[in-house]
Amino acid sequence: MATTHYRSCTLCEATCGVAIEVEGDRILSIRGDDADPFSKGYICPKATALADLHTDPDRLRQPMIREGTTWRTADWDEALDLVATRLRGIRAEHGKDAIGVYQGNPIAHNLGLLTFGQLLMRSFGTKNAFSATSVDQLPHMLAAMQMFGDQLFMTVPDVDRTDYMLIIGGNPLVSNGSIMTAPDMKGRLAAIRARGGQVIVVDPRRTETAEVADRHLFIRPGTDALFLLSIIHTLFAEGLTDGGRLSPHLDGVEALRTAAQPYAPEATAAATGIAADEVKRIARELAATPRAVVYGRMGLCAQEFGGTAAWLLYAVNAITGHLDEVGGMMLTTPAIDLVQLAPRLGLHGGFGRWKSRVRGLPEFGGELPVSVLAEEIETAGPGQIRALVVCAGNPALSAPNGPRLERAFDTLEFMVAIDPYLNETTRHAHVILPPTSSLERAHYDVALASFSVRNVAKYSPPMFERRPDARHDWEIALELWARLKLPANPVGRLAQRATVAALAKLGPEGVLEVGLRSGPWGLRRGAASLSMAKLRAAPHGIDLGPLEPRFPARLGTRDKRIKLAPQLYLEDLPRLAARAVELSRTGADGSLVLIGRRHLRSNNSWLHNSQRLVKGKPRCTLLMHPDDAIARKLANGDSARLRSRTGEIKVPVELSDEMMRGVVSLPHGWGHDVAEARMNLASSRPGVNLNALFDEKARDPLSGNSVLSGVEVQIRAVVG
Numbered sequence: 001m002a003t004t005h006y007r008s009c010t011l012c013e014a015t016c017g018v019a020i021e022v023e024g025d026r027i028l029s030i031r032g033d034d035a036d037p038f039s040k041g042y043i044c045p046k047a048t049a050l051a052d053l054h055t056d057p058d059r060l061r062q063p064m065i066r067e068g069t070t071w072r073t074a075d076w077d078e079a080l081d082l083v084a085t086r087l088r089g090i091r092a093e094h095g096k097d098a099i100g101v102y103q104g105n106p107i108a109h110n111l112g113l114l115t116f117g118q119l120l121m122r123s124f125g126t127k128n129a130f131s132a133t134s135v136d137q138l139p140h141m142l143a144a145m146q147m148f149g150d151q152l153f154m155t156v157p158d159v160d161r162t163d164y165m166l167i168i169g170g171n172p173l174v175s176n177g178s179i180m181t182a183p184d185m186k187g188r189l190a191a192i193r194a195r196g197g198q199v200i201v202v203d204p205r206r207t208e209t210a211e212v213a214d215r216h217l218f219i220r221p222g223t224d225a226l227f228l229l230s231i232i233h234t235l236f237a238e239g240l241t242d243g244g245r246l247s248p249h250l251d252g253v254e255a256l257r258t259a260a261q262p263y264a265p266e267a268t269a270a271a272t273g274i275a276a277d278e279v280k281r282i283a284r285e286l287a288a289t290p291r292a293v294v295y296g297r298m299g300l301c302a303q304e305f306g307g308t309a310a311w312l313l314y315a316v317n318a319i320t321g322h323l324d325e326v327g328g329m330m331l332t333t334p335a336i337d338l339v340q341l342a343p344r345l346g347l348h349g350g351f352g353r354w355k356s357r358v359r360g361l362p363e364f365g366g367e368l369p370v371s372v373l374a375e376e377i378e379t380a381g382p383g384q385i386r387a388l389v390v391c392a393g394n395p396a397l398s399a400p401n402g403p404r405l406e407r408a409f410d411t412l413e414f415m416v417a418i419d420p421y422l423n424e425t426t427r428h429a430h431v432i433l434p435p436t437s438s439l440e441r442a443h444y445d446v447a448l449a450s451f452s453v454r455n456v457a458k459y460s461p462p463m464f465e466r467r468p469d470a471r472h473d474w475e476i477a478l479e480l481w482a483r484l485k486l487p488a489n490p491v492g493r494l495a496q497r498a499t500v501a502a503l504a505k506l507g508p509e510g511v512l513e514v515g516l517r518s519g520p521w522g523l524r525r526g527a528a529s530l531s532m533a534k535l536r537a538a539p540h541g542i543d544l545g546p547l548e549p550r551f552p553a554r555l556g557t558r559d560k561r562i563k564l565a566p567q568l569y570l571e572d573l574p575r576l577a578a579r580a581v582e583l584s585r586t587g588a589d590g591s592l593v594l595i596g597r598r599h600l601r602s603n604n605s606w607l608h609n610s611q612r613l614v615k616g617k618p619r620c621t622l623l624m625h626p627d628d629a630i631a632r633k634l635a636n637g638d639s640a641r642l643r644s645r646t647g648e649i650k651v652p653v654e655l656s657d658e659m660m661r662g663v664v665s666l667p668h669g670w671g672h673d674v675a676e677a678r679m680n681l682a683s684s685r686p687g688v689n690l691n692a693l694f695d696e697k698a699r700d701p702l703s704g705n706s707v708l709s710g711v712e713v714q715i716r717a718v719v720g
Contacts, residue, residue, distance in 0.1 A: 006033050006539040007460035008445060010109040010438045011046045012603050014039070014176030014183040015445050017458070017540060018047050021594040023132045025464065027051040037543035038456045041093065042184035044176060045613065052610035053437060053466070058679050059420045060434035062471065069676075071422070073348070076471060076479075083431050084483035086414040090387045091124075100128040100373065100385040102499020106606065108447040109438075112474025113392060114347060115446075115511040116503070120477035121391065123486040127354050127363070128376055128385050132398060134369040137179055138705040139301045139310035142351065142364065146566040147314055149556025151349045151365055152339050155314070155329035156180045157293040158547050159188050159453050163197035164292035167707075168224055168313065169299020173209040174600045178297045181445075181452040186212065188453075197289075200282065202227065202274070203299060204595055205623070205665055206658035218660040221593050221710030223272040223583050224296065225305040225576055228312035229263035230272075235319060236260060238280075240287035242500050244321030249552045252565030256315055259570055262577070271584040273660070286320045290325025293317065299595065303709045305576055307702030311569045318564060324551040331550045334449045335457040335522075335530050336515040339556075341446075357383045359697075361704050369704035371696040372401045377408040387414040392473070396424040397605040397671050400694035400706045401646050418476055422678040424605070424671065433472035440466040444512055444535075455548075457521070457530060459512070459543030474508055496643060572702055592628060594644070594710045596668045596690060605669040607681040619689030621654040623665040624715075627656050631713055639718040642666070644693040644711055651688050664715065666690045668708075 002023045009016045017036025021028040030048045034041040053059065063079030064071045074082075090098050101121050107113045121129070141151040148155075157165060157180055158501045170178065172185040182188060189212060190200050201210040202217045202224075210216035219227060235241045238686060243250045265276035274285060280486070286292050296313045300306065302678045314323070322328030342349070352362035356372040358379045368376075373395065377385045388409070394410075396402045402424075409428035417426040420434045435441075443460040466472070471479075482500040517523050521530045521544060535542065552560045585591070601613040609616055623641060634640055635653045642664075651666065659665060670687025672679060691708070698707035 002028060005463045006036075007463065008443060008458050008541075009043065009047045009050065010443060011049060011607065012176055013178055013181050013448055015181055015448050015452070016043045016045065016047060016183040018050070020050070020439075020463065022463070027054065033432075033540060035540040037541055038452075038454060039183035040140060042187065043081060046607060049607055049610040049613050050439060052612060054439045056609055058609055058681075059437065060422065060432060061467070063434065064422065064432040066430050076469070077435060079431055080479050080483060083416045083433070084480060086430070087389075087416070088484055090413060094386055095383070096125045097127050097383040099124050099126050100376065100384045100388045101126060101130065101371070102373070102388065102390045102393050102395055103131040103168070104391065104395075105132040105604065106707060107391040109442045109445070110392065110473065111442060111446060111508045111512065111601060112472055113477070115508045116392065116474035117477045120481045121365070121389070123481060124389075125486070127368070127383070129367045129374050130370045131367055132370070132393060133365070133367065134371065134704055135302065135398060135400070135708060136298070137301055137707045138364060138703040139306035139700060140179060142307055142343035142703040143310040143314050145349060145351060146568070147311070147563050149558075150339055152342065153331060153554070153556060154179055154591045155317075155323065155331055155453060156451050157295045157451055158327050158330045159293075160191070161546065162192060162291050163195065164289040165189070165192055165197070166200045166202070166282060166286065166292075166294045167209060167213075168202045168227070168294065169301075170297030171203070171207040171209045171598065173212065174207070174598055175297070177371060179451050181448045188276075189213070198285070204660045204663045205597065207597075208600075217274050217278055220271065220273045220583060220660070221299070221307060221591070221663060222303045224270070224300045224303070224309040224579060225312055226263060226268040226583075227272045227274060227279065228309060228316055229260050230265040230268040230279045231286070231316055232256065232260040232312065232319070233263050233285035234265060234280050235287060237264070238282065238284070241319040242287070242321045243319055244325060245549075245550060246318065246323060246562065249561050249708045250318060251563050253319070253563045255565035256319070258585070259565060259573055267541035271580045286316070290323075292320065292322050293328045294322070298397070299674055299709055301705060301709065302699055304579075304698065304707050306700040308572050311566070315564055318562060321564075324549045326549070330547040331554060332450055332452050333455050333544070333548055333550065334452070334519050335519050335544065336444075336446050336449065336512070337519045338447065338450045340518065341515050346424040357381070362700070364704060369699060369706065370395060371699055371704070371706045373399065374401070374405045374408040374696060377412060386412065388412055389416055389418075390425060390429070391418040394423055394425045394605045396432055396553050397669060397689055397691060399696070400503060400691055400698070402671070402689055402691050403647065404696065416458045418473055421609075424674050424677055427674065427676040433471070433476050435476060436466045436470050439463040440470070440612050441472050446470065446512075446515070453462065455544035456541055456548060457535060457544060458538075459532065461536070461631060475504065478503060486547065549670055568702060592664055592713050592715060594642070594693065594711045594713045595663060595665050597623070597665045599667060600668060602667065608670070608672060608685070614681065614685050618652065618685065618687075620651070620667055620670040622651045623654050623656050623659050625659045625663075626655045627661055628664070629653060632717060634715075634717050640715050641718055642693065643714045644695070646695045647692040649688040649692060664713065
């Protein structure tokens with residue numbers, strides 16, 4: 001007899017509600033959940049891949065131990081004991097920093113790894129901790145810390161009530177958000193226009209989002225900060241600034257005015273490619289629209305001026321009265337308060353408390369930029385990484401200069417991966433510990449609900465019984481922690497007072513219950529408070545209402561004031577000014593720069609083993625303007641060699657006038673051409689590794705985020 005289970009999709013940031021029809025252990029169908037109060041029946045094509053991932057024959061079900069070049073299966077006790085013995089020995093001989101930790105972005109979708117997983121990862125006490133954060137949103141986190149007092153205070157667009165949305169370097173129609181949890185962005189953007197509002201997209205590519213917007217403006221990669229400075233210049237020059245309700249709480253208004261003074265729209269047009277009149281028009285529209293918002297994402301972050309651009313984006317929202325206001329940039333009020341919960345999980349905010357050993361790059365939030373991982377493995381001396389723990393990540397494809405990183409992996413004394421696949425990264429491990437599938441474990445969006453465009457809460461119990469010999473990822477972490485006998489972090493102190501069996505019985509749901517009770521929708525609400533019992537009784541989720549103004553009370557700064565002009569950003573402006581002339585030549589002198597892109601059917605490197613998502617025409621192609629192709633004697637479908645300072649790849653060319661002249665685009669997450677990996681479908685359509693072209697030494701010097709956009713490349717036809 002068929003039954004229907006209601007869950008949240010865990011494959012991207014949108015958290016869409018899904019209805020999964022099951023008979024026995026077979027998945028019959030996956031459709032959108034019409035009763036979900038947030039997604040209202042919407043799903044993207046990725047959701048159906050939940051079935052593929054669960055039944056994938058390539059997904060590992062038992063621990064794997066590598067002996068030389070061959071792999072064998074092992075039972076859990078043997079594998080866990082081996083990992084604990086090797087890590088404990090290396091730590092005892094070489095110190096705690098000899099163990100490196102890398103965590104991938106699927107952790108953000110995982111209740112167990114966000115709770116008990118951090119018990120293990122943070123208890124190592126190593127300075128050599130890394131994650132996908134430093135190839136993604138680090139500029140936003142730094143700006144939130146500097147301006148609002150906490151790295152987690154990344155505000156999100158109140159997209160459902162805005163009347164004017166300026167999108168810079170983001171493609172939410174495809175991402176369904178990205179630090180903006182928002183299912184059905186196509187419908188949400190259409191609703192803005194239906195109520196008489198406008199959507200403006202600024203991007204080097206006429207993206208899917210740009211196609212449905214009111215206006216699209218091409219911008220040269222890496223010049224977003226100049227564009228934002230020219231908007232700020234116009235706002236001050238024309239007397240259009242008004243901080244609104246927060247005006248008494250804004251520090252640094254005059255310093256911001258002075259900083260923007262040299263950047264009149266006429267002065268930045270040559271570099272950005274955006275005419276002065278267009279800049280002024282946008283500035284005036286922002287100031288004149290009561291409910292307006294400026295949003296920026298990967299194109300704004302993953303560049304050499306990502307830190308400065310993220311600061312300026314928040315500043316524009318503040319001085320136009322659109323920060324913490326309805327229809328503007330607001331904080332979510334999630335049921336689980338991450339700011340309160342994070343310290344209990346060992347996630348302490350901080351910046352520059354220590355630096356990487358080789359290049360001296362600052363930590364952020366307890367982590368170093370992943371761009372230094374290879375050199376910290378390769379370079380001998382105290383603190384050298386000799387063992388690595390990789391959890392839910394594939395840095396061989398997601399980090400800059402992946403080939404160098406893979407060579408470094410092969411020099412490690414020991415490497416362990418908590419991952420369900422033998423992929424481009426885990427093939428270098430000595431042990432792979434595979435967790436259950438997402439449908440076999442409980443789910444609650446602790447992280448993503450904190451950046452949702454509406455306050456919602458939803459718990460999903462396990463849908464399938466796991467096999468008796470299977471382990472959840474949080475159980476793997478807990479068992480390793482117990483065997484390693486590591487010093488305690490805050491969660492670890494709890495663990496010291498309880499047996500592992502008791503902690504296992506508590507489980508992530510126990511932590512979730514504590515978080516719900518102590519959160520903003522918890523005990524303080526009296527009879528209306530949230531609890532696990534209420535969540536279990538509401539399988540479609542609970543709507544907690546629209547976003548609410550939370551500043552200045554919520555500010556984390558000591559004086560409860562917003563810092564509009566932090567000194568580290570002001571000190572970076574001379575670097576920007578020095579590069580402006582050089583940036584203005586991009587494309588104009590025949591040079592080409594590379595940007596990334598994503599597709600609705602893809603999410604980084606981990607969904608390419610699903611037939612539903614990779615079927616159809618190849619998507620790992622180099623988008624190129626026809627004029628640029630003609631100049632290089634390239635035609636549609638030709639193969640081209642794409643070369644940068646660090647690598648060279650061969651890729652098919654796809655001509656399109658959606659690209660700005662002088663800019664080419666390649667999707668990230670591909671490059672499944674490694675024989676040792678066991679992802680058969682992905683390897684049949686391998687594509688190429690975009691990140692092999694990116695120099696690990698290229699970074700935004702403020703935040704440490706890797707430069708993955710605006711990188712100069714040379715392209716030539718493949719003869720024969």
